[in-house]
Amino acid sequence: MLQPEREAMKGWRSLGGARNARRRGRAVRGLAGVAVVTLSLVLAGCGGDSDSGSEVADGGWDAIVDAANKEGEVVFYSSDSDSINAAVIEAFEKEYPDIKVNLVKAGPDLAAQVATEKQSGINSGDVLSTGFQDLVENKDWFLQLDDTVMPTLGEQTWPDNMVTDTWVAKYVQYLGVAWNTDVMDGEDLNTWADVLKPEFKGRLTLPDPRATSTNISWLDAISNVLGDEYVEQVSALQPKIEAGGSVPATQDVAAGAQDVSYPQSSMLVADLSSKGAPIAFKVLTDPLIQVPGQLAIFKESPNPNAARVFANFRVSPEGMSAVCIAAGPPGQTGFSAAFEEPVDGCYTAPEGEEVVQGDKNLTPEDERYLHIIGLLGLEPLTN
Incomplete structure (x- = not known):
């Protein structure tokens, strides 16, 4: 049987941009108190289109952070492990206590579900963490990235193959x-x-x-x-x-x-x-085989300011340290930051x-x- 994500790949580029819709449905509690739903429940709970009522703040990064605090939440679609999600969310909410992360756990059918959401005119998510590179290269669905959207892109040294128009490497894992x-x-x-x-x-x-x-x-x-x-x-x-x-x-x-x-x-x-x-x-070495994961911001985002603040933190040195420490038993992590500067707790090749x-x-x-x-x-x- 054809994998759902492979089937979805056929239609990604043919689907246009979509309009906003509010996220409906009740979150369940899990991951040490983090609000968690599954992507299928999000889709089942959404109906019709509506505006998010929030726009990107003018006036630079401080204004965006202030606006993000007023939005008060960010909807995070993630295919990462429970341990990584929990560590990142805990670190982020400690840094930004006025912004709560609503985690939507994504499984192997993530690509097909995102495609279904976009086809249906539903825009429930703010930030997407995935391994499906082809998915996040859709410029109709994902925001163009630069250091005004995510300041850490200008603060760290990023290899060319770790940042594109629509995604940034959320980590590099060594297999x-x-x-x-x-x-x-x-x-x-x-x-x-x-x-x-x-x-x-x-x-x-x-x-x-x-x-x-x-x-x-x-x-x-x-x-x-x-x-x-x-x-x-x-x-x-x-x-x-x-x-x-x-x-x-x-x-x-x-x-x-x-x-x-x-x-x-x-x-x-x-x-x-x-x-x-x-x-x-x-x-394992000879050779080291690395695989970058992808992080992207949905172009039509219910919480566009909080989306920027969370995505920026997720790939910052602080966010990456949380990822690396959670991604392996002590001394066994195979994860590193995608930028060149060293990060505490991360693997060094x-x-x-x-x-x-x-x-x-x-x-x-x-x-x-x-x-x-x-x-x-x-x-x-x-x-």
Whole structure:
């Protein structure tokens, strides 16, 4: 079956801008007191169009902050882990106590749901945190960014590939391996070559590269740098291809159903290990494979001033420190800020290490996509 987000991709650029609608529906409480709803509930609770009644304040950043305090809330769509969301929201509300964050948890069908919302003329969200790069490149839906919208864009040193017209990198995660600590200590797992051990045959869970853009970008990067033969060696280990992606793959390892899983993210391991699960994480090198996540501001935003203040904080040094500390057990985070200045608690890449990125925007329509999934014996998902 075709993944919802892949289906939605077909229509993103053909859909025009949409009008404002008020967010309706009652939030439930979760994430240590943070107001949380699901995106599907937001859509179900919305009907018709209306103006938000708020405009971007004139007079510079101080005026925008004052106006944001009067708006009093920001609606945050996020696909990040519970631990990252909770840490960021706690840090933001401490800095801006008059602005409450209403968190809308987004699942793997985020892209399809956002497309449905926009098609329906609904504009409920203010800020979007996602891994779907193609989604946030829609200029009809997302605000053009510069340092008047987010001052931190002018205060930090941002590589060109970490800021575009419509999105800024919310973090850079370095991919690695997760293992069950009841089975091994992981000391000899340091490079991508190290995870091709014969004893992992039948004991490896591989998140389906067709499930998310992060996983397909890993497959693209690893085959580009280490060659198609590397992927063929992974396939020879007869991995379990986890259709649900990285989350159930880490759960397999934590439960002892499998010994190892890669490519993995430290934030998923952190959520499990913090609850006592026997699982650990390590960034793998030779090469370092990085994947930026995306943050964008909806162009038609119910709370345009609060949206700017929250987005700016989310990618500031203070916001990034909260992310990195929450994104991994102590000493195991694989997350760093997307700008060049060091940040407390964030991962620092070893000096001289090769750092690569894969293509997050590959789809079944691309020959490259078909080639690399074929190395694992996979075919495109179809209806």
